[in-house]
Amino acid sequence: xxxxxxxxxxxxxxxxxxxxxxxxxxxxxxxxxxxxxxxxxxxxxxxxxxxxxxxxxxxxxxxxxxxxxxxxxxxxxxxxxxxxxxxxxxxxxxxxxxxxxxxxxxxxxxxxxxxxxxxxxxxxxxxxxxxxxxxxxxxxxxxxxxxxxxxxxxxxxxxxxxxxxxxxxxxxxxxxxxxxxxxxxxxxxxxxxxxxxxxxxxxxxxxxxxxxxxxxxxxxxxxxxxxxxxxxxxxxxxxxxxxxxxxxxxxxxxxxxxxxxxxxxxxxxxxxxxxxxxxxxxxxxxxxxxxxxxxxxxxxxxxxxxxxxxxxxxxxxxxxxxxxxxxxxxxxxxxxxxxxxxxxxxxxxxxxxxxxxxxxxxxxxxxxxx
Numbered sequence: 001x002x003x004x005x006x007x008x009x010x011x012x013x014x015x016x017x018x019x020x021x022x023x024x025x026x027x028x029x030x031x032x033x034x035x036x037x038x039x040x041x042x043x044x045x046x047x048x049x050x051x052x053x054x055x056x057x058x059x060x061x062x063x064x065x066x067x068x069x070x071x072x073x074x075x076x077x078x079x080x081x082x083x084x085x086x087x088x089x090x091x092x093x094x095x096x097x098x099x100x101x102x103x104x105x106x107x108x109x110x111x112x113x114x115x116x117x118x119x120x121x122x123x124x125x126x127x128x129x130x131x132x133x134x135x136x137x138x139x140x141x142x143x144x145x146x147x148x149x150x151x152x153x154x155x156x157x158x159x160x161x162x163x164x165x166x167x168x169x170x171x172x173x174x175x176x177x178x179x180x181x182x183x184x185x186x187x188x189x190x191x192x193x194x195x196x197x198x199x200x201x202x203x204x205x206x207x208x209x210x211x212x213x214x215x216x217x218x219x220x221x222x223x224x225x226x227x228x229x230x231x232x233x234x235x236x237x238x239x240x241x242x243x244x245x246x247x248x249x250x251x252x253x254x255x256x257x258x259x260x261x262x263x264x265x266x267x268x269x270x271x272x273x274x275x276x277x278x279x280x281x282x283x284x285x286x287x288x289x290x291x292x293x294x295x296x297x298x299x300x301x302x303x304x305x306x307x308x309x310x311x312x313x314x315x316x317x318x319x320x321x322x323x324x325x326x327x328x329x330x331x332x333x334x335x336x337x338x339x340x341x342x343x344x345x346x347x348x349x350x351x352x353x354x355x356x357x358x359x360x361x362x363x364x365x366x367x368x369x370x
Contacts, residue, residue, distance in 0.1 A: 007193060007220045008081075008091040008157040009209065010164045012181055013238070015197070016204045018339070021236040023159045024209035025091035026220060026228045026254065027080040029073060030144060034295040035230035036074045037250040037274040037353070039262075040118075042067040042085065054078065054115075056105035056141045059133070065118040069262050069353075071230045071248050074276035074295040075145040078110030079117075081232045085264040086121040087161045087244040089234045094143070094152040099170035101151045102140030109139060109154030109169075116158065123160040127167050127176055130156060135172055146292055161236045161244070192218035206247065207332060209233045214255040221255055228253060235339065242342050245335050250274040250357070251303040256310060258324050260356035261335050263349050273298045273357045299357050306364040316367050323363045331356060 008025040016022050027035060043065050051058035055076040066086060070079035081091040092109040107115075112130045120126035144150035156167040164179040196212045197204065213231050214221050222228045231254040234246045247259035276295040296304070310317040338344060348355075 007213070008093055009193060009197065009212065010157055010159050010179060011197060011204045011209065012164060012179060014181070015201050019238050020206075020339075021159055021161065021164065021238070022204055022206055022209050023089040023091075023157075023164075023232075023234040023236060024213055025081045025157075025232050026213050026222070027071060027091075027230045027232075028222045028226050029080070029229040030148070030150075031225055031227045031229075031252075032292075033145070033229055034074045034276055034297065034300050035071055035080065035250065035252075036276045036295075036297050036300075037069065037071050037230075037248045037262075037271055039069050039268055039271050039353075040065075040067065041268070054111040055108050057107065057137065059107070059137055062119055066121065067264055067268075068114065068117045069246060069248070069264070069271075070114060070117075071232055071250065072110065072114075073145070073229075074297070076108065076110060078108055078112070078114040080110055080113065080230065082113060082117050083232075083234055083244065083246045083262075083264075084117040084121075087236050088117060088120060088123055088126050089159045089232075089236065089246070090116050090126060091157050091232070093155040093157075095155045095168065095170070096152055097170050099153065099173065101153060102138065102171060103142075103149075103151060104138075104140045106138040106140035107133060108141055108143055109152070109156070110143070112139070112154065113156070116156075123158045123163055123165050126158050127156075127165050130158075130167060131174055131176075134169060134174060138172055139169065159234075159236060161238050161240065193220060196220075206233050206235045206245075210247070210254065210259055216255065221253065223253075231257065231259070233259060235335075237339060239342075242339055243344060245339070248353075250297075250299055253307075256307060256321070256324075257303065258328050258356070258360045259331075260353055260360065261331055262353040263338075263344070265344065265346060265349050267350055269351045269354050271354055271357070273354060273361065274300075276300075299361060302361045302364040302368065305368045309367045313367075320363060320367055324360070327356075327359055327363065
């Protein structure tokens with residue numbers, strides 16, 4: 001079952017440049033699944049008698065939740081990967097073992113990703129949140145929308161500005177280990193990922209991590225029935241005066257997608273162009289819909305139309321890819337300046353990710369319409 005697992009990486013100093021922790025993940029999911037990028041602000045919950053509705057079950061709410069940015073399959077409540085306002089990043093992996101996978105509806109591993117991000121301001125606290133919820137509610141349920149049954153245990157890579165943890169689970173059993181000053185990957189395609197990281201040891205940057213996530217010969221950038229449906233790379237500076245920067249694609253195939261930056265500040269504009277349409281109660285054991293709803297958000301639609309151009313029209317493809325690369329390089333330069341100078345243009349940052357998404361769409365549209 002290893003080919004169905006994702007790839008999640010973390011590189012710690014001294015393997016990285018400028019004393020930063022670099023987190024990266026490819027979400028490898030069914031090829032027809034749409035992944036959206038969404039933002040939820042911090043919130044205070046006064047009425048704790050009201051339960052929190054996750055993908056399948058309801059659980060106890062907590063008094064306060066932190067702001068989060070999530071990359072998630074559009075049909076569920078949780079997330080494949082994401083970050084919170086305190087610089088905590090979490091990604092999960094599908095794992096199998098001797099312990100039987102529970103078909104009963106409980107918390108999905110993806111629910112636990114979001115819960116850890118919403119309820120913890122450090123990586124270690126997030127680990128404890130996940131473990132406590134796992135022991136109380138268990139994990140289980142179909143991890144795919146529709147008739148295909150796809151259930152698994154979960155492994156989690158959890159990082160913040162100072163450290164990273166690997167959490168392995170099977171049912172309600174778990175084991176955790178702190179990552180000690182080395183490069184670490186989850187088991188899927190471990191050897192190839194390690195080789196690519198080790199090649200740049202001492203000089204790993206966020207761009208290095210993106211190159212690794214884009215690598216197809218290694219299988220890290222998956223193709224086929226299961227493919228890389230979205231990608232994320234986060235820069236977590238150890239200096240708390242420097243903002244964390246999170247790059248997300250919101251589209252399949254990172255080799256032909258743009259990594260767009262997101263920075264947490266108050267009053268962030270909603271991410272409308274990467275948010276999917278919503279439908280009520282479509283993922284229960286007896287789905288409301290006989291046919292899967294169309295969950296494509298605007299960026300996904302334009303990106304998929306553009307991929308057809310890339311596959312069939314060589315000259316247009318080159319122009320489009322060049323423009324995507326140019327946009328990305330400009331964003332990288334701008335983000336590196338923020339990291340070096342510790343200065344944020346707040347008026348620009350509130351609309352940073354949405355504006356980058358619109359710029360990406362503008363690259364696609366002339367080619368799609370002509």
